[in-house]
Amino acid sequence: MSILIAFLGGMLTLLSPCTLPVIPLLFASVRGRRGQLAIMLAGMALMFGAVSWLVTVASGWVVNLTLAGRGLALAFFALVGLSLLSQRVAQRLTSPLVALGNQLNDASSRQRGWIGSLLAGLAVGLLWAPCAGPVLGAILSLGFVHPGQATTGGLLLAYGSGGALMLFLLGWCGAALITRLRRGQAFGERLRRLAGGAMLASVALIASGGDRYLQSAGGLSQALEQRLAARLPQPEQKTSLQPIAAPQPSSAMPSLAGGSAWINSPALTPERLKGKVVLVDFWTRECINCQHTLPYVRDWANKYRAAGLVVIGVHTPEYPWERSLPLLR
Template sequence: MIFSMILIGLVGGVLTSLSPCILPVLPLILAVSSGDKRRPYLVVAGLVVSFAALTLVGSLALNALGLPGSTVKWVGIGLLIAVGLGMLVPKLGEWLQAPFDKVPKPYFLQNKVRDRGGFAVGLVLGAVYVPCAGPVLAAITVAAATGEIDARIFGLTLSFAVGAALPLLAFAVGGNKVGQRVDWFQSNQGIIRRVSGVIVILLAIALAFDAPAAIQRSLPDWTSSAQRSLGDKVIIGDGDLETCRREEDATKANDCGKLPELAGLENWFNTDQPVDPLTSGNVTLVDFWAYACINCQRANEHVTKLYDNYKDYGLDVIGIHAPEYSFEEDLANVKKAAQDTGINYPVVQDNNFVTWKNFNNRYWPAHYLTDHNGTVVQIHEGEGKYAETETLVRQLLKERDPNVELPAPVEKDVTDQPREPRNPETYLGAQRSRYQANPVRGQSIGMVDYGPGTPPSLGQYSLAGKWDIGEMSIKPQPGASLQLNYQAKWVQLVVSGKGTIKLTHEDGSVETFDITNPGSVDLIRVENNHQELITIEPDAGLELYSFTFG
């Protein structure tokens, strides 16, 4: 198992470093690797050590010391500027290197570190090297943030760091050899060193202002599909969400079960109160993101457009910010990033990855689309499928309110082809009853005798006999019954109390359900979507709230 994780980490690191995320650090590697032929190896070795260490224990150490999460980033950028100044002024470079020379270490390593500070420079680069949020790195980051570090995660981290460094090493060695073999480079090493120092300083400043992110956002992530294949080998779960996740078909609505619990969240903003998809009655897109993740930045542009277009028609968006790096834990940083990128939908922090783990999530970005009943109908991980998601959103909004007049789509190739039809969520209490076939007087509060009832049309229900009608629920009296004309493959009844429910199918077959605890009971669960008129006869000791359909 550990060997397979090492192999996955190695390949995942290589793929990640070959993505657009290599762009910010590549010029730095080329600039600081010139000179002695051993220097590129020392620089990259330092990067591997610091990147692996910071990924595993950086957030834990910062939490223990009570330091802001952005400390590593800004210390790294500050040291990078110091390295650049040291390249401009050799005496300053020697002074900066002196502390590293005094640290006790094996003789061989000490000689290597003294070689113009290559290893020390690599340590600094590791603090500012922020690659894309690949799925392998996501697994490592979550394990480090939650303290679940074992031999498997340690091997995965180290191999990922080595894999991410190999392409950088190839560039560094290649550039260094060119410099060694060209006479002009050999005769102007002092000038080249000073120019490299200027480059390092300018790029450190650019990193401080996140300027390289603009370049990365403009380029597609050409290794995303390969990274995802590796990520699926790191974390594999079971259940309805995993079944839908593996289907990888974002063009149709699926029945992925109820949305997992949103727990352990803190610091909501862009909203007056927390948003609960299970009680809001709205269609909801739950989006996991991290603000330094370039893939997330590109995807968030589409999520924001979707929210702006449909927020007045019954769509909620919840941006769950799960930090990939320790500096992303700072609320001020998250708020600023959201403001800078135009995110105006509700955002909440999941710094402890509680909700992330409830979803068994593994990617930045990843979204979970629910209907107005809180049932997950689509899971999409990574970028893309924007038109397909908008198509489903439009269908779900029309299912929520058949009379809604939606605005024009915001993505290209959006279609309004209906998904497999099914009944909408059906509330039985007087306050939210909409699909009752009985006369309007049946929505009155109190005891009502419906007589033999009214035959319900498709999508409706009808009460017969005496019922005690409440605001949120209805209570049958002896001999009362309910007819439901449904289309679906899954019918659930929310019920409380103790007693028995007798269900008579259209073909005359009978089933009984013993109710002992409050909650939902599966009355129908079959393979194919179909229509049927069923009769339900509940005992007088029960209380019925709603039907949900899948």
Template sequence: MLELIAIGIIGGVVTGLSPCILPVLPIILTVSVGRRPSHVVAGLAISFSAIMLLGTILLSALGLPKDLLRWLGVAMLVAVGLGMVFPKLGSWLEAPFDLIPRPTALQNRAKGHGGFVLGLALGAVYVPCAGPILAAITVAGATGDIGLSTVVLTLSFAVGAAIPLFFFALAGSKIGDRVDAVRRHTRAVGVVIIALALALATNAPERLQRAVPDWTAGIQRSLGENTQVQQALGGGGSLAACRTADPSKLQDCGPAPELAGLTGWFNTEQPVTLGEGKVTLVDFWAYACINCQRAGEHITKLYDTYQPAGLQVLGVHAPEYGFEHEVANVQAAAKREGIHYPVAQDNDFETWKNFNNRYWPARYLVDKQGNVRHIHEGEGAYAETEQLIRQLLQEANPGVQLPAPVEGSGMSERPGQLTERRNPETYFGFERAQYFANSNYGAGSRHFDAVTPKTGQYALAGDWTVNSDHIVPQRDASLQVNIHAAHVQAVVSGSGMLEVTTPDGARREYPVADGTVDVLRSEQPVDGIVSIIPHGEVTMYSLTFG
């Protein structure tokens, strides 16, 4: 436990010194004037920890948007700023928090300063960089897997992040003590807080964050690659050790974890079980993930080739997008992608958590006794996996007649050859958008002037509404993306049509449904502009490339 606390504190300190604190740093410096820095930072640490651990669970249970808490934090900052502009309002806002039981002396010193309230608001808008520690906390909070270790790790991470923030807040307080004008003009400070809160609401600091290099990236990477850290975050054990093992050799990873919480079975008359004399390939996938689709072609080929010899395949569908929870959508995607091996849905991520899975796609090879013998995360190494399947099938039945291998090295290498130049996965929602060419890209309803994107970029034209994880076309809306890819898919939902013009000038229309739409498929990589004009009630999430 002491090691876990140390890991959390170190990860928090590194995060607190990274460029990701830039959006909240001006507020921390400003609000600490005339307040106790300890109260500001304590409020931030408490609300941040509570939101990380319980926010997603609570919002999901109530059916509320996942960004609600962030907007409440912005609203609280605006309210506190207004309270400084209008002191009577400030007293009303602070009154409920004065009722919180605290030592009398501390309550008397804190009364009227609002530092704790401001800290609570900052905790809701504080979005630190997702290093390895925070990633583990985020997954635990999102899936409800909150135990003592998770709570300890979260609290120690919050304490670590609070240490540098405390010194920043202390600096702001000292500056205010030295500059009398700052202390006298409380209303002006309130106006500054309101302006900074509105900047956070409109994601104005994002461009600055992208422009500033992350001077902590090397430390974060070293921390994530440390063996002790990986064991602490991943639960340790033989499965964790097998994730980085030689992909061409069978390993002894221990018993396969339990298949739990699986629903929506199809392509089978009864649920798949592990072991019991059967060699099983377990594949974690999501149907809108193009990496999963490319891997699925190889897995289907292996199933078709070796199923008569005793191989069974289980596709565990763990949804990445909301619409991927629907049974009909998953079944339609499986049919479209030619998947006819057994599939089950893991909408609550129970099997995902049991396997301590971390990626889409990921495959686990289980022998006839039910032991995991091989793990591969991501695409590739299909020929190596095939050879291991052949070994396990021969172990299970020494007299089995195996067909000729169907995977060659060239088939495994082709995706990697294209990876260096092809477009990266491109998200449209403002929370993850990176590759846009428009200078005014950001949240809300906006008009975009037509610009020509560079290779790897996209550009919107016309009127669009940009939301946290998707965009919605309005009047005269169109999208252009400059590609180097052989395969382009749009992740969409709703109804209507996509009018697509490819670099060769060909124009086609594709119907929209919840899932993916192939807007380009070629044998060889294509360079140039793909234009997409949506018609009807269409929501667009991302573009993926192959």
């Protein structure tokens, strides 16, 4: 049952706004070849499962390796996008491969096509990993609550397979349309440049962190909820302050030790916070709900700082790249 839930959760990930930057990479990489599409999506599911599994055993070297891998994946797709936009760039990039390919037979050429699709899928899986978000966290909790039903690796692989299946269906329909439209050479050239531009735009969006704004942007359900709340009559709440009949028992503030580093402020101690109202906010950089609440928390901190409010944010990273301190400063 846990495996099935994980698979369905992966299929639902396609509805997330942060999947949008990955779709142009998908179409531009395969360009109508359904067989290579399947190989690419298999590589994407494998890479996604591997990256997510590394989260559970992440250490410092894994964090650096993951960040470097994302950078290499973006550089790879940037080169592919430039080659689609410019025929001259494509010739320069492919001339060594063409010279080597002339010495090989057609079978080896087809093999290189499958290998290239697999490598493209691995790169897409590395970029798609942050898109899982809270859905993946809920799925992983199934493995913790019911360890006998499925291993963590099996849940991750099922989740990635569900997402890959939905992208395969999307790519299958798109590939059929592209194949028909590419029969005209003039349109095919325009389509190639359009695919290159879309790929470069996706790379720029992911590299600049703009995909996080897509992820945090409210969807249709949130818009409907806000409109419904605005139309409903708001009840009037009348409160009156009552004096405390008896003093409440006090307890010592727990220690703040144990964190890896203090960011944007010197280290705070219970002694320095004596007489203050302290709000401790646990958050994660890629968490959608955290991105929605952080502006309100910042406003509270700025508005009531003079009145004695101190806000302490505790960052609890979910993915390896979230452990990078420069990203949080």
